[in-house]
Amino acid sequence: MTTSATRRSEAGSAHAGPAVSLPPTDASDASAEPAAARPRRRPRWALLGLTPFALYALLFLAVPTFLALATGFFDGDGAFTLDNLTALTEPAVLGAFASSFWVSAVTAVAGAVVGALVCYALLAVRPDGLIRTFVDAASSVLAQFGGVMLAFAFIATIGIQGLVTVFLKDRLGLDLFADGVWLYQVPGLLLPYLYFQVPLMVITFMPAMEGLKRTWSEANATLGGTRFTYWIRIAMPILAPSFLGSLLLLFANAFSSYATAAALISQGAQIVPLQIRGALISETVLGRENLAGSLAIGMIVVMVVMMTAYSALQARTERWQR
């Protein structure tokens, strides 16, 4: 393991400059090998290999995102304006960002923890067995189950006339909604969101869990460690980068989730995607379509901040792996 690590760090230092500049790579490789023909061809081919994806991302991601965000800088008549951006500082909008952040963070963390637990449980199941395939398929399907149908599923379950609500009220005397109907306010979003967050976590985190090598647990046992020390000192540090990556994905997923919230909360716009809905589809308060662009800019800013924090954390957790 140490040899490959040093070799990788050597290769890393050879790429000390920006990956795109060719001469340094050429020079170091040429000095290492007399056959200069192959190294010189490799970087050029490699760059070409990036082009298809780059083109695709440019055309269908960069351009639409740019166009969509650009609408935030113009008003309805096409004149440049910063009004939409200043509108972001309105208390209603700031409150929406705060609510969105809160809901996303809570469901991301809760979803990540429960999802990781399920992955842990799946380690005891044969990887090619029926249970595993069942859980995989179910998680994939439920991870994308959202919108109107998910909302209705929860209305039918814990709505005022829901199966569980009525059951609790009749059989156990528990009134879920004694303090008001919370299902159709922001707190009511937590349960439906968890319904797709947990499966998403299972789907994205399981490959990392499976990457835990048997040799490590055997080494732990040989050196006299317990199950506790294995998990705390070996497995968790190894899994930390993937866990954080999945956590970030879950956060982003909840943050931009729109259809489910729209189906459950029809009055007011307490989270940012609902604000965007109000700006874009309103047929009574017209002329606010460009506000949607600036709201999207706000969302991207939040995500950039999260990504930076995540990168910093990643750098620390991956420290020992390089």
Add this chain to the structure above:
Amino acid sequence: MNTRRMTALAIVALAATALTACSAGADTGAGSDVDAKTATSAEDFGGMDALVEAAKAEGQLNVIALPDTWANYGKIISAFEDKYDITVNSADPDVSSAEEITAAKNQQGQDTAPDVFDLGSAVALDNLDQFAPYQVANWDDIPEGSKEKTGLWVYDYTGLVSIGYDADAVPAPKSLDDLLGSEFAGKVALNGDPTQAGAAAAGVYLAALQSGGSADDIQPGVDFFQKLNQAGNFLPLDPTPATIASGETPVVIDWSYNNLAAATENEGQRNWKTTVLPGSAVGSYYNQAINVDAPHPAAARLWQEFIFSPEAQNLYLAAGAYPSTLAAMVEADTVDKKALDAVGEMPADLVQFTPEQTEQATSLLAEKWAAAIS
């Protein structure tokens, strides 16, 4: 290996160029009938039969935001399909009037773009450049104030704001203040958010008119809903056929034709009744318009003719909506008498907000609504 790669790239590049060249030629074939795009009446086609022929040649019609249960559009679409043998593609039944225009702009030049619109007045007046002028055969049957003079938009039908309720779950509300009672705790829903949906805004206007306000001052309406929310009776959930059927939204404030449709749909599931409160009634005509970039211009114009024909107008009436040619139909005796008796006469004191009043009301709502129901 390098040459193989180069050849592959060259082939791909060639193929791409060939595709572009080919498809650049095969442009929107449907737009070859230049006459249809600029026709302003059936005469421009050479008579009604020629219009029908041109529409049949196109074979398709794209409509948008027309749920089957909204003012009987399901039956109207089937009748049109059966009568003219033209396939109607009904997309996006859930979207608002503003989204209809957005869809038209997004899909401009594609053959999936909507051909015709059914819009609320605010959106219609704001997007006149998206419409094509057209005057239907029975243009004179439509009252003067109900149409734009060249036919850019024409009123097609209106309803009354009504209260639909599950008779087994709540007592019949006789006045607006009844809704503040304890039997309605957590039960009263509005069809949408008034700052977004026209039907919900109309509900607030009705509350205003019934609580001492007027078309120029809807603050009492907002106040009423604030009281409703504080009493714990206001349900911020969007009522849909599913929530009505499951009993989650036992009381719904919505257009009369929607509540009546809900009653028919839920026969055997829910005992759904509709009531229009005595006193001032609020209505709002919707507008028919033709997309100026319609991919099927002849079919779009034929649809317009069909909508204002007695056949479709009576179907509106059967759903509980008042068609715009009602007066003319009564005079010409082409009206469906049974439907008219079932729905009742149009109330004399029907209030329809003018564009200025609507603008004033919606800015008040934009300011005050969120705070009132939070």
Add this chain to the structure above:
Amino acid sequence: MSAVRDSATPSKLTSRVILVVVAVVFAVPILSMVEFTLRAGIDGGHDLGHWAAILDPENSRKYRVLFQGIGNSVVLAAVTVLIVVVLLLPTMILVKLRFPKLQRVLEFVCIIPITVPAIVLVVGLAPVYSVVARLLGSAPWTLAFAYGITVLPYAYRAIAANLQSVDVGTLAEAARTLGAGWGTVLVRVLLPNLRRGVLTASVISVAVVLGEYTIASLLGRNTLQTSLVQVSKSDPFVAVAFALLALAFAFVLLFIIGRVGSIRRIRETP
């Protein structure tokens, strides 16, 4: 039963308890939907009336759009998976092998689609699609280009988690020194090691495509989800029944894909 149990694996009991509890909690909303579709009428009771209505030929006009939508969605899913395997996977491997500094960039690029809500992205996609429509027509399958972007975050994470534990550099170098061309390296050396990640990525891509509504609706294409919404406007019971059928259909499809992947793996393990 070995005396020293692998400390990495939980006991069968713990595993079963966790899985059963989670399964029950997640089954409840589905059961509520099923109960709703079985409701008989005002007087209570349950029967199969609403399910029978699906098969009623009188309603075939209403459901015509639904079957079209299902067909379109299946094609879309296939093309999207193709984009992921042919475009994303080689790029990720290339970046890991040759441009490790670009990994962060790639990760950021792959997470952007999830941060811009679809409802806003469509504003920008519409002009791009009007160009695409001129080149390739407005057939539903062209939507796969947008879907390929939408699944990027999920597919990236699934493949990345797998890539992290596979020493791609060593494998590639070993294969190269043994004389393999890059094509062989990719298909015969790296891909089998990344099968888990690729399979997971494909499975979740299919799920995303089958569950996506906003982009399809705003660009006017008919897919499974848009047709479901349409039907739900006229008959909520049948709509919920169809939603359940759609879930079941997706589940069966993914289960089959998963089994095929597992069986191939079992067969190839010595």
